[in-house]
Structure formats: C-alpha cells, structure tokens
Amino acid sequence: MALLTPNDLININKQLQEADSTVQRVTGLDIKGICKALYGTFPGSEKVGIVPVTSGNGIIGNFSASLNAITQYFGFESFVTDMLDVSGYYEAVRNGAEIILMADDYTFLAHNLKNGKMANNQPCTGIIYAEIASRYLKADSKNVLVVGLGKVGFPGAAHLVQKGFRVYGYDPDENFLQRAVSSLGVIPFNPEKPKKFSIIFEATPCANTIPEPVLSENCVLSTPGIPCAISEELRTKYDVQLVAEPLGIGTVSMLYSVL
Numbered sequence: 001m002a003l004l005t006p007n008d009l010i011n012i013n014k015q016l017q018e019a020d021s022t023v024q025r026v027t028g029l030d031i032k033g034i035c036k037a038l039y040g041t042f043p044g045s046e047k048v049g050i051v052p053v054t055s056g057n058g059i060i061g062n063f064s065a066s067l068n069a070i071t072q073y074f075g076f077e078s079f080v081t082d083m084l085d086v087s088g089y090y091e092a093v094r095n096g097a098e099i100i101l102m103a104d105d106y107t108f109l110a111h112n113l114k115n116g117k118m119a120n121n122q123p124c125t126g127i128i129y130a131e132i133a134s135r136y137l138k139a140d141s142k143n144v145l146v147v148g149l150g151k152v153g154f155p156g157a158a159h160l161v162q163k164g165f166r167v168y169g170y171d172p173d174e175n176f177l178q179r180a181v182s183s184l185g186v187i188p189f190n191p192e193k194p195k196k197f198s199i200i201f202e203a204t205p206c207a208n209t210i211p212e213p214v215l216s217e218n219c220v221l222s223t224p225g226i227p228c229a230i231s232e233e234l235r236t237k238y239d240v241q242l243v244a245e246p247l248g249i250g251t252v253s254m255l256y257s258v259l
C-alpha cells in the first residue's frame with residue numbers, strides 16, 4: 001500500500017501554493033478553476049468535518065492537519081474532530097459537519113451528508129491530474145502518455161479518452177495494460193520504441209518512471225505519484241513543467257465532486 005508519510009506533508013501550504021502557480025502557468029486556470037471546469041460546482045458554506053482514523057497502519061502524522069489546511073486554502077470551513085474513529089464521526093456530525101473527510105489505509109472518502117454524494121480519492125485524483133495535463137496551453141498535439149494504469153492512473157486515462165485525446169499507456173503489469181487497451185482503447189506504449197510527448201500523466205509509486213526519450217522541451221508532467229516520477233536533474237534538463245503535490249489537489253477534486 002502506498003501510504004503517505006508525515007514527511008510528504010511538511011509545509012503543505014507552500015506545496016499547494018507552488019502547485020497552484022504551476023497549474024496557472026500551464027493551463028491558464030488555478031486549481032479552483034480546474035475544479036469548476038471539471039464538476040461545474042463551486043463551494044457554498046459547506047462545513048467539512050475531518051475525522052482521524054486509527055485502523056490498520058493508524059494515524060499518519062500531519063494527515064488530518066494537512067486536510068484542515070487544504071480545505072481552508074480552497075475556501076471551505078473545516079475542523080478536525082478531537083475524538084477518533086466512530087466517536088470522531090459522531091462528534092463531526094454533532095458539530096454541524098455537512099461533508100465528512102476520512103481515510104483508512106484503503107479508502108479516502110468525502111461524503112456530503114446533505115445531498116448523499118460520495119467521492120473516492122483515487123479516481124478523483126486521477127481525473128484532476130489528467131484534466132490539468134489535458135489543458136496544457138502549449139500542447140503540440142492530442143497525444144498524451146499515461147504511465148501507470150492502476151487505481152489512480154486508469155480513471156485518469158479514461159478521462160483523457162473521454163476528452164478525445166490519443167492516449168498511449170504503459171504499465172509493467174500486463175493485466176493493467178490489457179485492461180486499459182481493451183476497455184479504453186488505450187494504445188500500448190512500447191518503451192523500446194519511444195516517441196516524444198508534450199503531455200505526460202504519471203501515477204505510480206516509483207521514482208524514475210519517465211524514460212528520457214519521451215520528454216520534449218517544456219513538456220508537462222502531471223503526477224500525483226510519490227516519490228516523484230522524474231529526477232530534478234532531468235526536470236531541469238528539459239525544463240519540464242511539473243505538477244506534483246502529495247494530497248491537496250486530489251482532495252479538492254473530491255470536495256468539488258460532492259457539492
């Protein structure tokens with residue numbers, strides 16, 4: 001399981017601000033603008049209750065506090081419950097939470113108690129990072145490379161196919177690659193016969209997953225993957241526009257999707 005660590009979340013506000021300015025440079029929209037374009041929604045006065053959960057691997061340091069900072073960065077009112085698990089859930093509802101945010105080791109959900117809508121972090125993350133990549137103002141074609149076709153990458157690839165992009169996909173897991181080819185019409189990317197892309201979306205738990213030959217000058221690499229898919233050396237060599245952030249972009253996608 002690819003779980004966040006407290007170290008990933010240090011200074012989440014600075015990480016969010018940096019990602020927001022890159023998104024604006026790449027797409028012309030800020031992250032809120034991307035969410036509005038994706039879901040057609042905008043926040044009212046919804047109160048978000050964040051419930052720490054102790055199951056499995058347990059509480060991750062900085063996780064609840066980061067969610068609190070993230071929701072407030074995007075203009076929502078939010079609080080972290082004092083109690084944990086069931087008692088925390090009870091406290092959240094009793095204190096007027098309209099949207100519940102909570103995560104165990106497998107599922108990170110947003111549930112809007114008012115309208116019943118519920119979101120899962122994995123598809124919401126894939127979709128928003130794919131959307132950001134798809135809106136690159138200086139894209140040279142409708143070609144996009146998707147690296148990693150798992151719980152985050154597959155929904156992102158599906159979103160790009162729906163938006164009419166020519167999606168090349170790569171995953172060392174033959175089953176995941178075949179599923180994307182047969183159900184999405186993704187073109188299997190052959191690392192032996194690389195081609196250059198101006199738009200790349202990556203979602204893997206591995207470093208160095210982007211082969212140098214696919215990088216074009218100034219290309220966009222939109223990736224929620226942790227650790228980062230590309231070395232700083234390679235990023236600067238091609239002046240890659242890197243959109244990467246450990247939790248906030250995926251979370252705001254969840255929140256807008258349940259409004």
Ligand SMILES: NC(=O)C1=CN([C@@H]2O[C@H](COP(=O)(O)OP(=O)(O)OC[C@H]3O[C@@H](n4cnc5c(N)ncnc54)[C@H](O)[C@@H]3O)[C@@H](O)[C@H]2O)C=CC1
Nearest residue numbers: 002148150151152173203204205224225226245246247250
């Ligand atoms: N930044 C954020 O907001 C979020 C980040 N994540 C991170 O995104 C990453 C992916 O998460 P999931 O999709 O749930 O994992 P997953 O395990 O479902 O999918 C990862 C896929 O990457 C593939 N893969 C591994 N090495 C590869 C390589 N060298 N080239 C191409 N594909 C490769 C695997 O075969 C697998 O199919 C994880 O690191 C996770 O922590 C997940 C959710 C939110």
Ligand SMILES: N[C@@H](CCCCNC(=O)[C@H]1CCC=N1)C(=O)O
Nearest residue numbers: 003004052053059060063103104
């Ligand atoms: N139960 C823990 C949170 C566990 C979150 C595990 N999930 C991840 O790390 C996913 C979410 C986005 C990226 N990875 C707590 O309440 O402190």
Ligand SMILES: [Mg+2]
Nearest residue numbers: 245247249250
């Ligand atoms: Mg994120």
